[in-house]
């Protein structure tokens with residue numbers, strides 16, 4: 242198994258190092274990592290946030306372990322050169338259309354949630370976000386002068402039925418493997434794109450009579466995630482709504498430093514990354530929490546490398562380490578990044 | 591002063607009746623209400639959710655007091671006939687581009703918030719949402735077959751500089767009248783529309799050197815509203831992000847039954863409505879909380895009728911009634927809709 246290792250900017254190198262340590266311990270010989278540049282780190286060396294070699298390496302790998310991108314030194318750059326373009330480019334080039342973002346409350350970390358205990362207890366949901374379509378990539382888009390010579394910015398929101406079908410199926414399959422409940426989120430009372438979305442989701446529902454499907458408008462969904470997050474099991478939604486709702490869900494459970502994500506294509510190739518950012522303010526200080534990246538490694542074993550048991554082992558080790566009191570600064574503790582990695586290592590069994 | 595009174599569907603008639611009672615008590619002779627049909631109620635009688643007469647009445651009134659629209663009996667209708675189209679149509683026809691949505695924690699109702707006390711205490715923010723542009727109204731939009739004969743849904747997200755300028759000015763003015771902090775929310779790392787938005791907001795900022803301006807991406811904003819809502823004072827944002835974030839903010843403070851809104855045009859004409867919906871399940875039972883509509887009436891006095899002192903009087907009376915323990919069912923109490931109205935009436939001074 243060849244894994245492309247893209248550490249990226251800020252705390253990226255520190256946190257991916259711990260994930261690599263755990264992955265090597267768990268699958269030993271059979272896994273190899275090839276490092277490549279991405280984001281601001283790549284731009285500084287090559288002039289591009291997503292160099293050709295990096296893209297090629299990713300295409301030739303079984304999976305990608307990704308740290309994070311984002312660097313204040315790049316803020317002045319034109320958009321095409323900014324670190325975020327690297328991740329958007331990878332998603333599109335590798336057709337990573339299915340973004341799985343779990344948000345669950347770690348019982349030991351109840352105190353970290355901004356929600357009251359009775360509201361957040363039991364929250365364990367999975368957001369299935371479409372990642373290669375919608376207003377993120379629709380054309381035409383740009384800036385121009387309108388017929389009255391005013392500057393105008395415009396983007397195209399769009400989905401075709403095939404794009405909706407494939408992400409809907411991932412949503413239904415995921416729901417089937419969990420509690421059997423799927424909530425599709427759209428804004429079909431206003432948007433044509435959402436109306437097609439809802440129509441197609443309803444069609445695909447015929448293939449999954451065992452899954453209970455519901456629909457919710459995105460504004461109400463934002464409200465419900467705060468009022469009663471435990472009502473959700475699996476959510477399926479488009480790229481833009483998924484961006485907002487998945488960050489919201491992670492804030493609700495309160496442990497942003499612990500939440501992993503997977504972005505998959507139709508062959509199961511995937512990019513795995515923590516949902517938190519590059520945290521330039523603490524980069525290089527050994528303060529970052531590596532758990533989200535370690536858990537992203539577990540998702541990689543599960544989804545791309547089909548090593549479910551090894552994934553479980555890592556996830557259990559993270560829980561055990563937390564139960565034993567392992568805490569980095571973001572969780573009110575004193576452990577360094579590598580001490581936390583070691584705590585997980587020690588808890589593997 | 592002539593007010594168009596659009597009670598609408600569900601609990602609309604009950605809650606607007608209480609607001610009318612309070613408004614008449616406060617401004618007595620000088621205010622007259624003209625009723626008209628809207629939403630499902632209008633469709634049932636006229637075949638249209640927004641009849642011509644209603645629109646004409648609204649155009650000829652000083653302000654509009656609106657209950658709520660939404661009726662399950664209309665769910666089967668094609669979209670153009672649905673109750674929501676009435677509110678979208680009114681916004682567009684009357685050019686009600688500035689939607690003011692306050693979200694503040696009523697200290698007596700701390701227990702209603704899903705957020706922990708230390709997180710939510712002190713939250714008092716105003717969301718200024720653009721209401722007549724963005725992907726809500728952009729063209730082209732529709733459903734069609736794409737070049738591979740697949741069904742496709744599409745919408746156009748767009749803003750021109752004039753639209754951004756006028757809502758930005760409302761944002762800056764609102765911030766100036768409060769703590770002097772304005773946060774503009776966009777997704778300019780991805781969207782061209784957001785890039786123009788940010789550029790224009792920065793230009794308008796030159797006119798308001800006394801206001802401190804910050805920018806935030808919408809995904810982060812959703813997170814921050816849950817993690818630390820008290821960091822915000824005034825938020826300015828587009829139609830779609832404003833829809834999601836304002837509902838989210840109202841969920842955070844927990845008192846959806848108490849939150850009013852104003853939708854203004856450039857002459858100060860406005861439509862005033864509670865942010866909650868038509869609650870068909872409790873319609874006609876006298877259980878609905880009328881406070882959001884009563885507080886919408888106060889906003890009407892402040893913004894369209896320039897009766898600041900009367901607006902204050904109503905808002906104080908609502909606080910006093912709550913302090914004295916007045917509670918409808920949604921707040922865990924036993925009062926009926928009209929008993930709550932009477933409690934506010936009794937607290938006026």
Ligand SMILES: CC(C)[C@H](C(=O)O)[C@@H](O)C(=O)O
Pocket residue numbers: 325328329484779780809
């Ligand atoms: C960095 C940005 C382009 C990205 C997105 O909007 O998709 C991020 O917010 C995410 O959710 O992965």
Ligand SMILES: CC(C)[C@H](C(=O)O)[C@@H](O)C(=O)O
Pocket residue numbers: 430431460674677678833
């Ligand atoms: C009913 C719907 C069209 C409306 C909107 O999306 O604007 C509502 O959610 C609101 O916020 O007033």
